[in-house]
Amino acid sequence: MSLSTTMFSRKYYAAAAVGIAIFAIFGSQTISNTVSIVTQGLQRWAGTITSPHPDTHAYQVQFFSRDPLVLYIDSFLSSDEIAHVLKISEGHYEPSSVYNNNDISINLQARVSESAIVPRDQVVRRIEKRAAKLMGWRGNHTRLQPLKVQRYGPGGFYTFHYDWDALVEDGNRATTFMIYLVADCTGGGTNFPRLAVPEDARWCGVIECGEGRDGYEGVTFRPVAGSAVYWENIHPNGTLHLGVRHASLPVREGVKVGLNIWSWDDAWRKPGV
Ligand SMILES: O=C(O)CCC(=O)C(=O)O
Numbered sequence: 001m002s003l004s005t006t007m008f009s010r011k012y013y014a015a016a017a018v019g020i021a022i023f024a025i026f027g028s029q030t031i032s033n034t035v036s037i038v039t040q041g042l043q044r045w046a047g048t049i050t051s052p053h054p055d056t057h058a059y060q061v062q063f064f065s066r067d068p069l070v071l072y073i074d075s076f077l078s079s080d081e082i083a084h085v086l087k088i089s090e091g092h093y094e095p096s097s098v099y100n101n102n103d104i105s106i107n108l109q110a111r112v113s114e115s116a117i118v119p120r121d122q123v124v125r126r127i128e129k130r131a132a133k134l135m136g137w138r139g140n141h142t143r144l145q146p147l148k149v150q151r152y153g154p155g156g157f158y159t160f161h162y163d164w165d166a167l168v169e170d171g172n173r174a175t176t177f178m179i180y181l182v183a184d185c186t187g188g189g190t191n192f193p194r195l196a197v198p199e200d201a202r203w204c205g206v207i208e209c210g211e212g213r214d215g216y217e218g219v220t221f222r223p224v225a226g227s228a229v230y231w232e233n234i235h236p237n238g239t240l241h242l243g244v245r246h247a248s249l250p251v252r253e254g255v256k257v258g259l260n261i262w263s264w265d266d267a268w269r270k271p272g273v
């Protein structure tokens, strides 16, 4: 055995002995905690090489409907992100308006809420990136619109509408994320009258079932802070999807705040024009 190999073996035995001693004193839990701290450290280090701001937030996605495409996303935002978005939006709220024949006006028969454009900072950019990634790469002609929060108090609602615009010919709203930030309310669900209620009763954990449907047609998603409903507004052939008609049902008590992330497709052209 050469001198250097002998020294290596001695170091190796010494390290092993220290390891056994730590194991004997603190038990396997400490070792596995230590291993996991080291692993997390290495992952963070690897992350800084590939991206300066890795998005480590975990969320769960489920297909709710295939046509129209509707996804239900659990924990799309963390509670820290929610608190941050609410905080930076404070002071920017204005009464919400509606679009009608190219006219923008406040119409309390159609919509009662306050809205604000969310100022853009690092946290907002990270949320935008998360949303854009889930939507899939769509080329430079599809981009996110400025994020908007919408707050409803008792009696607040938004009547049935589409997020697409039937009057424009060049460019349209391709996708919608409706993310619940505050759900301290009764009522206030997001209703899609033309979506079919799934057969599997496990969906009753996220949509209103039985009496809770309150006589509304179709599907009503229950507001849950952090969760999101995502849908696509346009058919693959470019026609506007009629299946995504929706409304915010009236808030009976309390407060609901939603965050809208919309994408706009500049390359969309009105079919047949
Ligand atoms: O608040 C909701 O549940 C729906 C909001 C909505 O449809 C919109 O802002 O376009």
Ligand SMILES: [Fe+2]
Pocket: 161, 162, 163, 246
């Ligand atoms: Fe909408």
